[in-house]
Amino acid sequence: MFKLGDIAVSRKLMLLLSLALVGFIALLLISASALQRNLMSEREARLQAVLDLAMSRIQALAATLPAPQAQAEARAMLNSMRFDGDNYLFVLDENRRMLVHPVRPELVGQQMGESGSATAGAHWQRMVDLGRGGQQGRLEYQWVSPSGESAQKLSLVAGYQPWGWILGSGVLLQDIQATIWSQYQLMGGATLLVTLLMGLLGFAISRSIVNPLAEINRAMQQVAAGDLVVSIPVHGKDELGAVASCTNQGLSAIRHALLEASQGAGNVADAALRIAASAEQTNQAVNSQRDQLAQLATAMNEMSATIADVAGHAENTARDT
Structure with missing residues (x-):
């Protein structure tokens, strides 16, 4: 059809x-x-x-x-x-x-x-x-x-x-x-002249439409392939120029958003590293305190044993006397 x-x-x-x-x-x-x-x-x-x-x-x-x-x-x-x-x-x-x-x-x-x-x-x-x-x-x-x-x-x-x-x-x-x-010659000449002018004008209009459309099409293909740094040339202030300008603005906004997202991801990664380092330090401190408590408990056990020995000796001495 x-x-x-x-x-x-x-x-x-x-x-x-x-x-x-x-x-x-x-x-x-x-x-x-x-x-x-x-x-x-x-x-x-x-x-x-x-x-x-x-x-x-x-x-x-x-x-x-x-x-x-x-x-x-x-x-x-x-x-x-x-x-x-x-x-x-x-x-x-x-x-x-x-x-x-x-x-x-x-x-x-x-x-x-x-x-x-x-x-x-x-x-x-x-x-x-x-x-x-x-x-x-x-x-x-x-x-x-x-x-x-x-x-x-x-x-x-x-x-x-x-x-x-x-x-x-x-x-x-x-x-x-x-x-x-x-009259045929006069009107035919006028028709030929108008036709030539219309042909030239049509060619110029065609180029002003087809070329920007081709550039926009190529740019969109590059964007589809993942190239977001592409820029579309803006040739005028007509509708196609407005489309190219708006597309460039849209691509710029996308690049800016991706940059901010990348920077945010980097900041999150840094914060995660800092949290991990702090957790490691905390873990080390807890382990150190645990060791110190263990040593203290050992010392207290030894002291208790010593006290018990001393008490035993004292008791024995009392009985002997």
């Missing part, structure tokens, strides 16, 4: 850093995706605003002028309209015939999307289908420039049903892709 406590501290820190890196990368991808959606929405909104403006002007012309004159005025107006630099509007009819193209006037009158022609492409028919009957729509397609270069393009179309016109405009997506790539 997996237990977090079975993993070394250094590996736990590496796991934490790895998760942080994965989070940064996920955030980078999410941010880039959100940026792409926002840029696309912004471009669509700008295209829609341009189409709405052109449509409102066409409707105003149609309401105030005869149809031929209104259409001529509308063509002139659309040919002169520009936005976001060189972007423009074009007009198709419902048969894919180009009616207005400010940048390539040679296309006017041509039927777009014919197979094998320079204007081939299914997107022209899709534009007509989207705008037919006064409807609106969007589409993305591969656009080929007059020089033959290919690029992704976003276009919006809107139909003006009274004239059978389909207005369209588009923007190239390469600038969006360039912006996204630029």
